[in-house]
Amino acid sequence: MVDAADLLEFQRHLAEAHHIAITSHRSPDADAVGTSLALARYLRSTGKEVTCILPDAPDEALDWMHGVADIVLFDRDPGAAQEALHRADVLFALDYNGLNRLGPMADAARAATGTWLMVDHHMGPEDFPTAMVHDARCSSTAELLYGVIAGLGGREAVDAEGAALLYAGMMTDTGSFRFRSVSSETHRVIAEMMDRGLDHTAVHEAIFGEQPMDRMKLHAFAVVERMEVYPEFQTAFVHLTAEDMERFNYRAGYTEGLVNKALGVAGVKVAVFAKQSSDRVKMSFRSVGNYSVRDFAEKHFDGGGHHNAAGGASNESIGVVMARLRGLLPEIAAGLAATEQENT
Ligand SMILES: [Mn+2]
Structure with a gap:
């Protein structure tokens, strides 16, 4: 669940931000990449300049994700990654909560001077972020991020494309809604996204339907x-x-x-x-x-x-x-x- 005080903090920092960097963990999975791209979509719709940065490339199985080709990869282009990290007023840490999860990109992230905000669902977050939405009981960062975007007034911005990105994270982090961490809230979020045009079958097919x-x-x-x-x-x-x-x-x-x-x-x-x-x-x-x-x-x-x-x-x-x-x-x-x- 997303706390109102945390949201207010996010709102305050975002209001003043121009350049935003979104980061997630190395060997990025669907929750990491889906949330990065979905948050970028939302923030761009509010007029921000956003760069997504990952330590290394996601699986090919995520190639269908809208915007995945524009993500800056630290292992391929450390200069561009460093520059985006350096320029950011606000940096997001999504789906991880310790800078060591960035692997070789950790030092570049540590050197960043902007304000860190975190959205994550793993145990024991480090205290580098200025504000965080954190819930270790939540089944995915995607589910938490939906609450953040909705709480910031961006529910409408989660269109069919954005919903597919979040659904991919929710589906894979829950073993296709099998794990105990799935809650009624998980399904409420999906219900809302379906009302906004989410094609859940297409996401499932894209990730599990075909394989080499x-x-x-x-x-x-x-x-x-x-x-x-x-x-x-x-x-x-x-x-x-x-x-x-x-x-x-x-x-x-x-x-x-x-x-x-x-x-x-x-x-x-x-x-x-x-x-x-x-x-x-x-x-x-x-x-x-x-x-x-x-x-x-x-x-x-x-x-x-x-x-x-x-x-x-x-x-x-x-x-x-x-x-x-x-x-x-x-x-x-x-x-x-x-x-x-x-x-x-
Ligand atoms: Mn996750």
């Missing part, structure tokens, strides 16, 4: 050759080595959704996906129900995120990581048993 053959083969391979299901622990793992990804001509976004395939196995309540990513292993954690994968990711893999969806990383090899995960199966099962007791 290589990606489909990679998923099939992962499920057949690299998935480990442990029914006695209600847990499934799936992993990919660097060679696996090379074999199927891996591109950004290809492994999206694999963790949900593992979670979708009958009887599985906790799923982990791990992949070799240059010198690190990156992990996605998912759960259904009360078991917190955020706590698990924090404790064992320097990670964080949400109750049912979290991420982590390790500098160990993929083999070592998988061995460590197998060793943690009893701990996961004990945690699942404990949360089940909470329920009864």
